[in-house]
Amino acid sequence: MALTLVTGGTGHLGRDVVDRLVRDGRRVRVFARSPGIRSDVEWAAGDLATGVGLREALHDVDTVINAATCSPIARRGGVRPIDFFRSPSAVDVEGTERLLSLCGEADVRHVLHVSIVGLDQATLPYARVKLAGERLVRASALPWSIVRAMPFYYLLDSLLSSLAWLPVWPVPTTPFNPVDTSDVADHVLTCAFDGQRGVRAEIGGPEELDLVAFARQYRDARRLHRKIVAIGLSEAKARGMGLVVSQGVRGRLRWTDWLQRAYPSMRSAA
Template sequence: MAKILVTGGTGHLGRDLVPALNEAGHIVRLLVRKAGQDDSVEWAIGDLATGEGIDEALGGVDTVIHAATLSPIARRGMRPIDFFSSPASVDIEGTRHLLAASQRAGVGHFIFVSIVGLEFSGLPYARVKLAGEQLVRESPLPWSVIRATPFYYLLAQMLGGLKWLPVWPLPTSPSNPVDTRDVGSYLAEAAGDGKRGVWPEIGGPETMPFSTFARQYCQALGIKRFILPLPFSRKMSRSMGLVETGERRGERTWRAWLSEQSQSARSAKAA
């Protein structure tokens, strides 16, 4: 049993990671700016951007899982500004603060959650995230880097933004996005393993053209849209974040995830 400090524990990934860690028998402490009500975890008040409260949060901690990130695109969709800049307060400065405090606390394992194909993307957010990853790789701490393909919820968010269009021109580039539950289970495995360094990348169980993911999305929602397949070069596809990996595959398919989301929406509406 280890005491694990998790950043980003209240986000999409964190909400699946924390139960996986609890199930594995770990004591979980979340670094947050405002404490929650869940008594299955410990709450530590701190701020990655300023470094405030991090030293106190690391008291007695064996392992850190740094899952926090600041992606404006994930929060509210793509906007023109995202092609020019992305905030570095969490992914670079926050990572630097957390690494320094972890070294002072003698943390035995620092796990960084990253993204497949960062080095190929031209988006400012990808460059910021990659810079944070590089800080971890250069740290004297025992570290692990685990890269995942984009999450299903992000794919659904992006496709949802296209609903107003009758025609969806989408690339045929292969990709295999992944469920956050599969990534959470993988991180929990890494927290209890003695391995350090770069872990195999994780993606979803199915590699398909991006346009096929869109077709399945429309089918699941019962909406009719014309999908216009567009062939893109591999270089252009990766620069747009359309990536794939076969190193490790999750279990939950896109169709299964969509079905769960539809059932949850119907249940919420009925209630």
């Protein structure tokens, strides 16, 4: 049976991808720094940032789904001044370059790389790092696919949680359509195994709302009493921050439904 390697398989998106691969009866190997506890997949210990264990992890692999990334903002759930000046590249650039090289040596038949919508005009250092990694994939002689996704709901939840202590929330009015990782995982699996290659349809959430509306729904779901102050941004500044609306495929799970799942006590109290 063909073997699929998932990098970043212990992250939010990676876990959903692995779940669907197992559900579909596919043989799965997860590349992670520390093996997990689930017994229905193979585990390969290693680190994309250093390359440790990667050559061995690619043995007999047919398809690679590269869902690995290193976003300091996502890890800490908030923005710090340093994020406007630099972002680590060991995973997303050097790690991607190393992965592509070793995939070529291992005769991997397909590399699917998960990226982000709106990178071309985004100016944040993390976005520039992601774009550099994506360009390496595009230039590769390997059979490759790229799926760009909008930011995930759990990231929006983390960012809004970081504002929860403030009595007033300054929020841009920019249109946006974040998406759930479950919908992205469904799209990734379709693109991984439908025989097509290249830049695939990007995916975003089902609702195109401004960020103020998303913030209000979050505030109401958590029963917080906060004032939201709408802030206007020029289109250029919004795009520079990665605040865009995706084109292509739309997910199914709405933000309000995600909030009900994430905060079940709020739902039962309604």
